[in-house]
Amino acid sequence: MALGIPPEDPPTSSFLLPADPLTPSSWRGAHMAQEGIKGPVADIQVPKDRLRRPGKAPPPPCLGPRGQGRPLSEIVGLCYSPQEPLNLQPEAMLLWLTLALLWSPTCWAQQKYGPGGGTYFSTSRDFQNDITGIRVFIGPLGLIKSIQVRFGSSWSEKYGAPGGTPQEVILLPEEHITGIYGSYKNFLRHLVIYTDRGRLFPFGKEDGNTFIAFPDESDKVLIGVCGHYKLLGITSIGFEWGYPSFLKK
Template structure:
């Protein structure tokens, strides 16, 4: 065989090897694309309820680790909501807003979690109703102003944290952040 024919055969082999390599690479890319598309099409386990109220003043964020196990609120007597606090496991968060006035508190049972926050607002948050998956609720303040309702978009999601603003000792806005939390209990029965 002539060297020219050998070189041509070698070039054909190399081209076939490159084609096989590119085909495998394309198959891997196609597989990863399908996997990514499936992940993007999955339902969202996180949602956000935008803030209501004026939002003036100092901002607050109430976060913690684990499931919320209790909620505490402070209200001006027969008036606006002054502050809110969440307990995660056995640890209380810092207060969003201010303490003072009448205190309201609810301790959640094992496997109980917050599924709705409703209330009334104008410039301030005048009332809050915090509802659990067991139908229990904590009510603070007075029903004055415009109605708001906050709840998660996923049916198994629960309240994870709150944010908003406060001024002059009164909550001026509140927003809620929801997510699915896979925990067997809320941590109060340990």
């Protein structure tokens, strides 16, 4: 069996991708888009030898530990710096996300990722506007110190520890966040945001235990963020999923 995956049906509680994920509502046109992202990531250009073109072999695989928590870049044989845009074809995107689900803990509602401890935070609910942007503050040690969420045209308060260099992404009209990949040790270190336009936006550097979070229904999107933080940064993070505003009307 390809990739060593046993030919058995997944458990009913598994949030595997639907049989036809490459639909207009999910994973189409998978590529890393630089427009709309600000901060240190914005000026990074894609090295020509990192692009995966038809008929060309992908870059050499990254080294890393085996088993759960294995870096996504190693699982799919792709090497990339979290500060470089990642360009994937739809088929590669599908393989990446599917294998990530197999190698990472299943995401349940309100599950927290990270050791936790410290002050609790949660974004306020906005029943009129969808999330339209994310701003992440990265400290000099590579720790994710705090996070802000943009609803409509307004930013939330800053949740987490003070300081850090801001990096942000502004979503396209009617674009939504449909998945989160990340890693942590004592503090949150890495986040990759997936959208329903097939775009990916990395923040921080992958290091430590990895996780991937998805909603339990294909129509749901990210509507809130919660977690804990201490003086040096965010110690745990969780994600709330719900229906976008156009489905509520």
